[in-house]
């Protein structure tokens with residue numbers, strides 16, 4: 001049995017000098033105005049629990065639950081506080097201390113028994129698609145949030161060649177992305193080929209573990225990381241390409257053996273260069289900087305957050321929608337499936353006709 005709050009690092013917590021410069025950047029502080037819903041408040045709370053100067057209190061765990069894990073605070077912090085590491089360790093420590101709840105138990109079981117197993121997840125995707133056709137998914141909120149499902153993404157071969165390859169890249173197909181937004185993967189892979197990359201789909205690759213870590217299940221995330229590393233170590237590649245910002249951030253932080261080789265699709269294409277586009281897109285477009293790529297203002301999706309904390313998620317979304325709609329754009333391009341689903345549902349609820357699409361789909365239309 002480990003000591004309480006052993007995962008939280010004293011050194012990490014001590015980097016916060018309580019200056020408060022992060023407060024206005026934090027989406028939950030912005031909508032509540034409460035110190036307890038700010039990065040500084042959360043760090044203070046976790047520090048007191050760790051030091052034993054404040055008794056652990058179930059009520060106060062809400063402040064940890066309500067953190068999106070978006071890490072916007074990290075990018076504005078002048079002291080270099082590693083907030084992402086702190087909140088993930090803090091969440092895992094809190095899970096050891098808190099009373100069990102049905103909601104959290106169900107989310108952990110869903111992650112471990114479904115998301116962590118590609119075959120079961122694919123079967124669930126097929127069932128959901130059938131239920132959508134019968135109009136059965138509209139009865140629950142999470143069902144209404146889903147985009148219309150199409151056949152999942154399946155690479156035609158283990159390796160997709162290109163003429164005169166300049167690079168060989170591995171591609172993260174991932175867990176929910178091939179089911180929710182297969183068209184994004186199709187476009188991403190095509191863009192990689194246009195950029196002169198031979199694309200390898202590592203057989204046996206599983207969920208990267210981001211959803212697990214975000215949910216405080218660091219052991220589950222570790223098991224997936226170990227399984228994936230066995231798969232990656234069996235192949236040779238210049239970079240592992242990810243077209244889901246949340247997964248990319250997790251792979252960069254938690255896969256030290258891939259250091260420097262995990263690249264977001266947009267990052268990689270900018271690095272290796274693309275041929276001149278064949279056509280011009282005459283469309284008014286805005287871009288959603290995903291929290292996990294640019295630490296921009298979060299849309300409230302944040303992995304399972306929109307399911308576990310729908311009220312706060314919706315308050316944050318409304319602020320985002322005001323800004324998005326004010327741009328008057330025809331299209332909003334995104335780099336993360338969670339953002340895409342959240343923005344699609346939000347824009348629908350406001351009666352907006354703005355289209356949401358993955359940045360890869362937008363780019364591909366120019367070729």
Ligand code: SF4
Nearest residue numbers: 016017019020022077
């Ligand atoms: S997290 Fe950074 S910006 Fe926020 S209070 Fe602490 S030191 Fe200041």
Ligand code: SF4
Nearest residue numbers: 026067068070071073
């Ligand atoms: S991760 Fe996001 S929601 Fe959590 S404290 Fe930082 S800015 Fe606020």
